[in-house]
Structures are given as C-alpha cells and as structure tokens.
Amino acid sequence: MDRRDFLKSLLTMAALAPVSQLAAKAGADGDKSSDIPEGLQVTRRQYKNTAQTVPLLGFGCMRLPRVSPDDPKIDFPTVEKMVERAMKAGCNYFDTAYMYHGGESEKCMGRALKKYPRDSFYLTDKMPVWFAKSAADVERIFKEQLQRCQVDYFDFYLVHSLNAANWRQAKKFKVYEFLSKMKKEGKIRRLGFSFHDTPEVFKEIIHSQQWDFAQIQLNYLDWELYRSKEQYEIATQAGVPLVIMEPLRGGALASLSPDATAILKQAAPDASAASWAFRYVASLPNVLCVLSGMSLPEHLEDNIKTFSPLKPLTEPERDTLNAALLAYRKKLTVPCTACRYCMPCPVGVEIPRIFGIYNQYKVSGNKWQFNSHYNGIPEDSRADSCVNCGRCMKQCPQKIKIPDMLKQIAQEVK
Ligand code: SF4
Ligand code: SF4
Numbered sequence: 216m217d218r219r220d221f222l223k224s225l226l227t228m229a230a231l232a233p234v235s236q237l238a239a240k241a242g243a244d245g246d247k248s249s250d251i252p253e254g255l256q257v258t259r260r261q262y263k264n265t266a267q268t269v270p271l272l273g274f275g276c277m278r279l280p281r282v283s284p285d286d287p288k289i290d291f292p293t294v295e296k297m298v299e300r301a302m303k304a305g306c307n308y309f310d311t312a313y314m315y316h317g318g319e320s321e322k323c324m325g326r327a328l329k330k331y332p333r334d335s336f337y338l339t340d341k342m343p344v345w346f347a348k349s350a351a352d353v354e355r356i357f358k359e360q361l362q363r364c365q366v367d368y369f370d371f372y373l374v375h376s377l378n379a380a381n382w383r384q385a386k387k388f389k390v391y392e393f394l395s396k397m398k399k400e401g402k403i404r405r406l407g408f409s410f411h412d413t414p415e416v417f418k419e420i421i422h423s424q425q426w427d428f429a430q431i432q433l434n435y436l437d438w439e440l441y442r443s444k445e446q447y448e449i450a451t452q453a454g455v456p457l458v459i460m461e462p463l464r465g466g467a468l469a470s471l472s473p474d475a476t477a478i479l480k481q482a483a484p485d486a487s488a489a490s491w492a493f494r495y496v497a498s499l500p501n502v503l504c505v506l507s508g509m510s511l512p513e514h515l516e517d518n519i520k521t522f523s524p525l526k527p528l529t530e531p532e533r534d535t536l537n538a539a540l541l542a543y544r545k546k547l548t549v550p551c552t553a554c555r556y557c558m559p560c561p562v563g564v565e566i567p568r569i570f571g572i573y574n575q576y577k578v579s580g581n582k583w584q585f586n587s588h589y590n591g592i593p594e595d596s597r598a599d600s601c602v603n604c605g606r607c608m609k610q611c612p613q614k615i616k617i618p619d620m621l622k623q624i625a626q627e628v629k
Contacts, residue, residue: 256305257522260503262405262456269337271497272522273308273458274301274515275508276324277315289316289323297515298327304519307336310458310506312375313343313360325365338366339458341375341409342390350388357397371458372403373430378412380593382420391424409460411591414445421453428503430458434468435495435540437461440553440571447499456503459496463507467579468492475543482535489514490521491536498527547574549620557607557617565596566607566617573624589628599625 259268280290280297301307309328311320321340328336340360347353361367372394374385385391397403409430410417421429429450433443450457463469469489471479479491497505509515528536551570560566569592576585589597598621607617 255519255523257519258497258525259305260456262503263454269504270306270308270522271502271505271525272306272493272518273310273339273504273506274298274306275460275506276309276311276320278508278510279316279320279323280510280512287316289319291323291326293512294323295327297509297512298324300512300515300519302331302336304523306515306519306522308339308371308504309336310339310371311364312341313346313356318363321360321363325363329365333366337370338364339371339373340364340369341373342394343375344381344385344388344390345376347384347388347390350393353388353390353393357393357402361402368402368404370404371428372397372406374408377408377410377416377420378593379416382416407455407458409458410446414442414449417446418449421449421455426455428456428458430460430506432461433457433459433496433499433502434462434464434492435536436464436468436571436575441568447501451501457499457501458504458506459502460506462496462505463489463492464575466581466584467575470579471539471543472546472578475539475546478535478539478542482532487517487521489517491532491539493518493521494526494528494532495536497522497525543578544574546578548577549574549615551613551615556610560601560607561604562600562602563593563596564598564601564621565592566621568592569598569621569624570615597625598622598628601625 258271260271261268274297280293282288282290298309309324311324313321315321316323324338328338342353342356344353347356360369374381374390374394377385394403394406398406405427407426407428407430408420410420411432417429417431431443431446431450432441433447437443447457469487469492470476471488476488479486479488493505493507496502507514507518509518549570551567551574553567553571555567557566569589572585572588572592575588576582594600601618601621603618603622605618608615611617
C-alpha cells in the first residue's frame with residue numbers, strides 16, 4: 216500500500232447508517248435569537264431496536280465556559296443559556312464526570328438541568344475507579360454523584376477511562392457488579408465504559424460483561440494512528456453502540472495547518488474544519504452520539520448547524536478531506552505514517568502513538584493538550600523507556616531515526 220492509498224484508507228468507512236431524524240422531546244419550538252432556522256433539530260440515532268433515540272451531537276461538559284481564561288470558575292449564566300439553546304435544538308445528551316472542573320461540572324449541570332423535566336434530557340456520568348480505595352468508596356462516589364447532579368438516576372453511566380490497570384482495579388472492587396445492582400434498582404438506565412488502551416484490551420473488556428454501550432476516542436487522524444478503526448470494528452461486531460470522544464482530537468482538527476485549511480475552504484467556504492471532522496465521525500453507522508466539549512456559544516451554534524441534519528460525507532468530499540489530511544500531515548515533524556511495522560518494541564515503547572501526539576503538538580502548539588495525551592501513555596511505554604536497541608529502525612519504511620527522535624521528545628517532555 217503506498218502513502219496515498221494508506222491515507223485514503225483512513226477516510227474510507229463502512230456504509231452509512233439509516234439516520235433517524237425524529238424530533239427531540241424537548242423544545243421543538245426553535246430559537247428566534249439564533250441564525251439556526253427555526254425548528255431545526257439535530258439528527259438522532261436509534262438505540263439498537265428500541266424506541267429510544269439519542270442526539271448524534273452530545274454536549275460534553277469537560278470544558279465548560281469559564282469566567283475568564285485566568286479564572287477556573289465556570290461561567291454559569293453562559294452554561295445556562297447554552298443548555299437552553301442545546302435543548303431547543305434537541306441536543307439533549309449531557310456528558311459529565313466526577314473530576315471535570317474539579318467536581319464543579321457535575322454540580323453545574325445538575326443546577327442547569329434542574330428546570331427541565333427529568334425525562335426530557337439524558338444525563339451521563341462516570342465512575343473514576345482510580346479514585347476509589349475500596350468497594351465502599353465506589354458506592355460513596357456514586358451516591359455523591361447523584362447528589363451533586365440533583366437526580367435520582369443516570370440515563371447513561373460509564374466506568375471511566377478503562378485501560379488494563381483501571382480494569383484490574385474495577386474487577387478488584389467489583390465495580391461492574393455494583394453498577395449492575397444500581398441498574399436493577401433503576402439508578403442507571405444504560406451501563407457502559409469509556410476506554411483508552413489497545414484494541415486487545417478493549418476486546419477483553421467488551422466481551423467480559425454485558426455492556427449497553429462503550430465510549431472510545433475516534434477521529435480521522437486516529438482512525439489508523441491509534442487503532443480506533445480496530446476498536447470500532449470490535450464494538451460493532453459485539454453489537455455494542457459507541458459514543459465518541461475527541462472527534463476533534465482535543466481541538467487540533469478544528470485548526471489545521473494553513474494549506475490544509477485552504478483545501479477545505481476551497482471546497483466549502485462556509486464550512487468549518489470542525490464540521491468536516493464531526494461529519495467524518497458521525498457518518499459511521501455504529502456511532503450513537505458524538506461528544507463535543509463546547510466552551511463557547513459559537514461552538515454550539517456551529518455544531519448544531521453541522522448536525523441539523525447530519526449530512527454524511529460524499530465520495531468527492533472524502534477526496535477533499537483526504538487531500539487536506541495529506542497537506543496537514545506534511546507539516547507533521549516526524550514523517551510517521553502509523554504503519555506500525557516497527558511494533559512491537561521489545562521494551563514496550565508505543566512508538567507511533569508518541570509520534571502522533573508529538574506531531575499534533577507541533578502543528579497546534581497546544582502544550583496542555585500534549586501533556587494530557589502524553590500522560591495518558593503508561594509510564595513504561597513513553598519515549599524515555601527506549602533502550603536504543605535499534606530494532607525498530609530496521610522495519611521503518613520512512614527511515615525515521617526512531618531512537619534519536621524518541622530521545623529528542625523525551626528531552627522536550629522534561
Ligand atoms: S530502539 Fe527503542 S523504540 Fe526502537 S525497538 Fe529498541 S527500545 Fe524500542
Ligand atoms: S515509526 Fe516508522 S515503522 Fe513505526 S509506525 Fe511510524 S512510519 Fe511505521
């Protein structure tokens with residue numbers, strides 16, 4: 216497979232799902248203050264063969280608007296307005312977690328959603344197993360979450376950020392068993408897990424229990440780079456619907472390099488780079504909901520436009536996105552194509568993943584995002600674990616001086 220074919224394969228996806236465009240239960244009356252045509256509603260997907268529908272656009276509550284860049288406090292009046300706007304557009308899936316905004320996200324969303332009938336929105340929360348010191352702790356955290364959110368039940372609930380280590384912890388404290396009990400008691404409607412590890416670990420977890428859904432990182436850059444494609448296929452074969460996080464890869468795909476942006480603008484002058492990335496993800500049939508962490512009302516408006524209704528990518532549009540991706544990748548510092556011929560490294564260094572994160576940082580300049588993604592790699596798989604054996608270099612078709620590059624990255628990280 217040559218480079219062009221490889222990149223093209225990143226953009227080739229399975230057949231598109233029939234998309235249900237049922238109106239959301241809440242707020243079908245439109246919003247006169249917005250440039251969104253009145254009554255327009257975000258596309259919804261059906262949950263398996265049930266009558267339940269979920270908006271394809273989910274409101275991520277990890278990066279809520281803040282009072283100012285220097286003030287970590289959440290700007291509640293703005294959140295309240297954004298929630299109202301979202302509800303009117305049928306975007307009624309809200310995704311929070313125990314540690315988002317240091318615990319303030321749960322409280323904020325509980326307060327903002329209080330005025331709406333409980334059955335008019337979906338609230339999703341997550342169990343941070345790494346916080347728990349015992350099974351009793353798991354129970355305590357769950358109760359605290361219900362209180363913070365001012366609800367009696369969660370519509371969707373996940374074991375948060377599972378990887379091999381967190382999965383061991385979850386099993387030790389019988390987290391699945393406790394949450395299943397909560398489900399039987401009606402305090403959880405659908406039970407799933409969010410995930411950050413290899414497809415092998417994903418496969419083990421997804422087949423170990425009866426999950427209602429799973430949440431994975433997926434976008435057009437990570438499709439091959441982080442093996443999101445494999446995770447997507449495993450979940451699809453297991454009949455487990457997916458909620459997608461990081462569709463913009465932490466915002467990076469919303470601000471591509473100038474030449475990549477120019478290609479997209481020429482094809483669709485009014486479409487944002489973010490809208491291309493959302494449409495790529497949302498065109499996948501086993502995707503139930505795509506989360507977007509919206510920090511500004513403008514993000515919400517742009518997203519509503521993209522999803523009302525969602526227009527799946529056409530073949531010519533895939534070619535355009537492919538050309539933009541090629542241009543974008545030329546800017547990347549390490550010419551790694553994520554072919555994985557260099558893997559596995561005998562000491563476990565995650566070579567293509569490290570290069571992917573580093574390249575993203577070089578394009579975006581976003582240090583916070585780099586640290587967040589890099590720290591997600593297990594410590595003994597990071598750049599400084601390389602023992603310079605040279606084995607990987609023999610396999611690399613791009614002739615990258617992998618150990619030297621890893622050394623440079625390790626130094627920059629320090
Ligand atoms: S040189 Fe480093 S990264 Fe490459 S195989 Fe050896 S230990 Fe792994
Ligand atoms: S470092 Fe080379 S061999 Fe490894 S994934 Fe990247 S391009 Fe492929």
